[in-house]
Amino acid sequence: MAEPLKVVVTGAAGQIAYSLLFSVAKGDVFGPDQPLELLLLDITPMMEVLNGVVMELMDCAIPLVKNIVATDDPKVAFKDADAAFMVGAMPRKEGMERKDLLKANVRIFKAQGQAADQVAKKSIKIIVVGNPANTNACIMSKYAPSIPKANFTCMTRLDQNRAQAQIASKLGVSNGDVTNVIIWGNHSSTQFPDVAHASVNINGKKVTVPEAVKNDNYLKNEFIKTVQQRGAAVIKARKLSSAMSAAKAACDHMHDWFxxxxxxxxxxxxxxxxxxxGIREGLMYSYPVRIKNKTWSIVQGLDINQFAREKMDATAAELTEELEAALAECEA
Known part of the structure; x- marks a missing residue:
């Protein structure tokens, strides 16, 4: 049997991790034959809750799980780690200024970046889930200079899954029949869900999504707005944020990377x-990518019309502003 893969999950006592850990443990992400060591990190006040999560994982009696470590020390969590799900972040609370949110997250991702830099494998694959995910990933990368920048990513797969599901529902097909939906930019309400290059399989025939939907007005307005605001809609309905779907998307992202x-x-x-x-170098920006041998590459040569260009630039502008504000907190 293969050597156990060391997998870090931060914010491991939280809601998203509760769904994520079960999927990872039973082999959905790294394969049904890959043994795992789960390295669970959370803040000191959450350790009792985290110990309860460890008890449950033990009680699942999953054969792939060879060891579980629960800790509040990033250096213990990241020791020789192969992969990391960065779920823990400071959520925005009522009355909280944006700069306060950025300051809190800079502190978190600086400490975790420094720990990864010192003790993780240089080949570690990192996905940042905790918001603001794009900027948090940039900050973590800044403080882990010995790990290649390509090893840091953030999750926009949830937005892709949401967009794919909306199109599948609209056309009355299964989710698997819709491919190559793109999310450009920030994991925020400025993201641009783009189906201009997407395809759908209808009765065994592959057609473009715009051809199948036959409603440009819907694709440019209601569809985009629904995807952009889906997280808020879930909170309104459930009184809690999207945990199960976020965990599933993080698993999809890491599975495809591997x-x-x-x-x-x-x-x-x-x-x-x-x-x-035309997107500024150094921004953590959502692109369409193909992945081979655990290496992603941005899909090149897609035709970008004026409508798409404006949407892509708007989300890039928001990301630039966010990153500059976070970098200013780094210097403070």
Whole structure:
């Protein structure tokens, strides 16, 4: 049997981690034959709750789980780690100024970045889930200079899954029949869900999503707004944030990073911009990517019309402002 893969989950006593840990443990992410060591990190006041989560994981009696470590010390959690789900972040509370939120998250991701830099494997694959995810990933990367920037990503797969599900529902097909939906930009309400390059399989025939939907007004307005505001809609209905769907999306993201994308299919991931599609270099921006041998590459050569250009630039502008504010907190 293979050596156990060391997998970090931060915010491990929280809601998203509760769904995430079960999926990871039973082999949904790294494969049904890959043994695991789960390294669970949370803040000191949450350790009693985290110990309860550890009890439950033990009681699941999952054969793949060879060891579980619960800790409030990032250096213990990241020791020789192969993969990390950065779920823990400071959520925005009522009356909280944006700069206070950024300051709190800079502190968290600075400490975790420094720990990863010192003790994790240089090949570690990191997904940041905790919001503001794009900027938190940039900050973590800044404080882990010995780990390649390509090893830091943030999650926009939840937005991709939401968009895919909306199109599937609209057309009365299964979710698996819709491919190559793109999320551009920030994991925020400025993100741009783009189906101009997406396809759908209808009765065995592959057609573009715009051809199948035949409603440009819907695709440019209601569809985009629904995806952008889906998180708020879930909170309104459930009185809690999207935990199960966020955990599923984080698993999808990491699974595809380890196992690759198929054929010409691509997925959306927040990755460090290299200037592709005119987006400022160094921003953590969601792009369509293909993945092979655990290495992502941005899909090039897609036709971008004026409508898309404006949406892509608007979300890039928000990201630039967010990153600059966070970097100012780093210097403070």
């Amino acid at each position: 196992f690759g994308t198929k054929g010409n299919d691509f997925v959306s991931m927040g990755v460090i911009s290299d200037g592709s599609y």
